[in-house]
Amino acid sequence: MMPGPGRSGLILEEPLLWEKGKEGRTAFSMPEQDVPECSGEVDRELLGNGPDFPDLSEMDIVRHYTRLSTWNFGIDTGMYPLGSCTMKYNPKINEKMAATPGIAASHPLLADELSQGALQVMFELQTFLATLTGMDAVSLQPAAGAQGEMAGMLVFASYFRKKGEKRNKILIPDTAHGTNPASAALCGFKPVQVKSGADGILDPKIVAELMDEETVGIMLTNPNTLGLFEESIREITAIVHGKGGLVYGDGANMNAVMGLVDFKRCGIDIMHLNLHKTFSTPHGGGGPGAGPVCVVEELEPFLPVPRIVKGRDSYHLEVDCPDSIGRLHAFFGNFGVLVRAYSYILSMGAENLKKASQLAVLNANYVRESLRDVLHLAYDKPCMHECVFSDKKQQEHKISTLDMAKRLIDHGYHPPTIYFPLVVPGAIMIEPTETENKDDLDQFITVFKDVAREAREDGERLRQSPMHSKVRRLDETLAARSPCLTG
Ligand SMILES: *Cc1c(COP(=O)(O)O)cnc(C)c1O
Numbered sequence: 314m315m316p317g318p319g320r321s322g323l324i325l326e327e328p329l330l331w332e333k334g335k336e337g338r339t340a341f342s343m344p345e346q347d348v349p350e351c352s353g354e355v356d357r358e359l360l361g362n363g364p365d366f367p368d369l370s371e372m373d374i375v376r377h378y379t380r381l382s383t384w385n386f387g388i389d390t391g392m393y394p395l396g397s398c399t400m401k402y403n404p405k406i407n408e409k410m411a412a413t414p415g416i417a418a419s420h421p422l423l424a425d426e427l428s429q430g431a432l433q434v435m436f437e438l439q440t441f442l443a444t445l446t447g448m449d450a451v452s453l454q455p456a457a458g459a460q461g462e463m464a465g466m467l468v469f470a471s472y473f474r475k476k477g478e479k480r481n482k483i484l485i486p487d488t489a490h491g492t493n494p495a496s497a498a499l500c501g502f503k504p505v506q507v508k509s510g511a512d513g514i515l516d517p518k519i520v521a522e523l524m525d526e527e528t529v530g531i532m533l534t535n536p537n538t539l540g541l542f543e544e545s546i547r548e549i550t551a552i553v554h555g556k557g558g559l560v561y562g563d564g565a566n567m568n569a570v571m572g573l574v575d576f577k578r579c580g581i582d583i584m585h586l587n588l589h590k591t592f593s594t595p596h597g598g599g600g601p602g603a604g605p606v607c608v609v610e611e612l613e614p615f616l617p618v619p620r621i622v623k624g625r626d627s628y629h630l631e632v633d634c635p636d637s638i639g640r641l642h643a644f645f646g647n648f649g650v651l652v653r654a655y656s657y658i659l660s661m662g663a664e665n666l667k668k669a670s671q672l673a674v675l676n677a678n679y680v681r682e683s684l685r686d687v688l689h690l691a692y693d694k695p696c697m698h699e700c701v702f703s704d705k706k707q708q709e710h711k712i713s714t715l716d717m718a719k720r721l722i723d724h725g726y727h728p729p730t731i732y733f734p735l736v737v738p739g740a741i742m743i744e745p746t747e748t749e750n751k752d753d754l755d756q757f758i759t760v761f762k763d764v765a766r767e768a769r770e771d772g773e774r775l776r777q778s779p780m781h782s783k784v785r786r787l788d789e790t791l792a793a794r795s796p797c798l799t800g
Contacts, residue, residue: 334367550580
């Protein structure tokens, strides 16, 4: 047996509730009726027959959902090395804080005077995030990273409109997350791709060639999606500012740089953070999230409304901001996510946040060094929070990244991110995060080395994998073209 946590065995089958139900079963007992039966006419047609729900006992229901939950994989089940996602362990104290009755039941329609606690939490969270990034002002409004990007692009558009400048292009590196060009295009800008250099980072000379007075600026990610720090960041931002442009920083990879990088000093004008990645909200499966934007003073008037304003001894929400890009959604988005981030930051403290980032970087470099003999390293230099390999060494055995990723499932690991970023053919992107200890990392490394050995010696086994999972290898094209939605 392999050293990983993977096991076959008790994977229980479970039919749909409709297939499981038996007429007459019930999950509750009503007390005996002690009032006379209604003698009036009941309009049957008006009532209808009700939905056709299956009849189930309490145990039927409990087992059904408990079994389904065992088919799911999450960070509480095991290591989840999905690059570009920061799938780290989220301490349960932060869940508990978000579930505190006064917080969980607070209502967004209550008057400001009755929501002082909630407003204070949000105001202080903004202050923490400003301190962590080095920026001047923060809006917690965006509900996801991509919405933060869109807010940023709307801010850019408003800024140039106010200055009376017509600019319609935006520079975006070829390593960017797909949401970057999408957000820019949504706001009417034409994305212009910037090729990253042979060392995986941006070359200021190329940025200088592309930057002109019709370009609003650049959208860059630091550390970038190859897990590499953009070392020429200050030179690049100076070039963009020199042509009157602005710099958007995609801060989704903040887990690598908390307390380590001052983004304002790097020349960033606006950036978003993914609270659901770095600041302790469980994610994956589509949300909820929060993507606050942090800006320099000059861009503060454009931030979305409502803004939280601190008066002499109370807080209030301000919507009367003439230059604002307006509302992004109703109320304050996913408030519970903001509470988790607040609780996470307070429980960690400044020193430990910095340490978390340092450990995230250390862990990624440990994995990188430990696997470099068996996997091809896309860029052979120290990384930040994630490292990118490829299947180049396995190609001679006709084994692909997909085969290795599927085989990891047999050994109890969620596969890393694969085939992203696009600039690395056959990419395998591993982000271990700071929350895995050395024993767990060593176990993962041993398993991956064994998968690489199998690739050399027993390729057929890899091509057949996964063999011990609930379902075998799926035909992903067929699944997309003819989805079967009935189970
Ligand atoms: C995750 C991610 C995003 C998008 O964030 P969402 O909250 O999923 O919208 C943007 N950029 C980078 C680099 C990311 O990793």
